[in-house]
Amino acid sequence: MNKLKSHGQCKAKTNFVRVDKICLRQESLKLTLHLAILVTVAIACSVFVALPTAEGWTVVQERDPNVRDYMSITFTSKNTGWVVGAASFEDFENPGFIGYTTDGGASWQKSEVQIPADLAEVYFLDDKHGWAVGANGTIVATDNGQDWELQTSKVGNGLKGIYFVNKDVGLAVGESDTILSTKNGGRSWKVLQGGQLGAVGDDDANMYNAVQFLDEETGWLAGVRVSPSTQGQSALIQKTTDGGQSWVTQETGKEDILEDLFFLNASMGWAVGENGVILHTNNGGESWTEQASGTQETLRSVGFADENNGWAIGGDFGVGAILHTTDGGTTWELEDSTEKLVKVFVLDGKNVWLASSTGAVMRAE
Template structure:
């Protein structure tokens, strides 16, 4: 078993990869715009994940065990005790009451009161955990370093390993229903399941990119994003992945790492990444337009509780409210 110090080093190395800064890029397409307004988070720590259950209630997590909560759409953010100081990488809620946070050293935290109090759950691993997907207060998955995929059927009272078939770090997981899911990570890894994770099958993109996130709107249509502008789309459940990488333009020295992708419906989607990059599509990802946002902080978290209102989180405690026009 790896030592806690080496595990901690690995998680910070992975985080440093996300935090590396590159120059800006832009794409031209049909005109549409959004408004991104900075909110006062009250912290300077990096916030790696943000999640809103509705347009009023949300949470953000990050370095040093930080958990923030808002009940007024981010006008006021307040700290909530996590009971830990480890790096927290992801937060997700199944409903207004039941939520989970994952992080370094196999950390899993659980709340049953809307994120006011958090209790540690036993993950059975000391490896860093990066991604979460919960469909109900009982049914969920988590992924992390070393190809770990964990599954629970009882709200996290018990977590069991699912065989991923890879040792690559897995950074994100997304289930659209109880059977169809995807997990993505380093070395171009995309894993697919059609049986709730009993079996995971590798899908081929012909890319060695590190994929940081995945978003599907139904079992067939999905997108993955990663380093160096990596962006791939499938319309057949992953049998074929189409390379739509966002190339570097004249204004940047190398392509921007794309960290999170979210689609609010089959046509409308968003991507955030390094140096404050925000991209938007209204044509199912065939074209993307960079959105002005007033920050150069790298953005790592992204959530849209409804089609026109979203939030992003990132370096130095940055939280942005995004309003689509």
């Protein structure tokens, strides 16, 4: 592993907001700089405007222009958690961002490690052992919760999901059919399939957005299968019972891209994605049925505390959706949000957090 350069472990409390990427053109550099100044000033002013609170949720973190994007959030206790995403546009060479909280999200410290790519997902086993993945095959890891090291993935395409069964055994998945595995905590990664940057051909190709395992042998992937020959796509869920050496596709009957999945146990699972789709299985994925969400927004994350109580969240272009069920998804209660929500993390029925793409964090009351 390569030690990431750091100028101290943490920085002062920070919050986060997203702005659209500005394409710098040499012939109009002066105009672009003027526009950038105006945008920065406008955003800096907007940070002081309190976010509207969704019913049953407390905003524990407001927006801040210092960070461009939030992509994932996780907690190991009611106080200790992490967020990952993309830093401000000012740091083009090291855009990856990791934030750390010890007070349930009321304040966050920004890690000063230099990460050369945006981060998409973070996973922690406990307060010390965690991993994050992102663009350009980036994988970073920590064994104390604060200091991060770059791991060698052997791929250059984007990684979207990561999951560890224990501190040694884990999988990472992403674009271009990519599935990676490790047996030593990420000190070395093996490419199980895919991994060819920008691979395009006549054969069907998979993009994996999420991965979850119950033990070293049994796990699921969610994403989309694209068929260049027909210019079509289909929702994709695959299951392994041999630690990722082979995968069986589970039929969904849907065309929507799946963004996330969550299994409560070997039988009960949910998957969410485009057009408000929610799929449910009670037999380990042998069959999937659709649950009515009441929204057409893209659902980006799902989590359950038990077989009855669960949440699904998402949104597009500044409009968000929060869904809650108390009957396993037979019915979902929908609440609109002014934030595009990207991640829900359910620690238990009383400790649930939401993260928005603009860097806001909400906690269940």
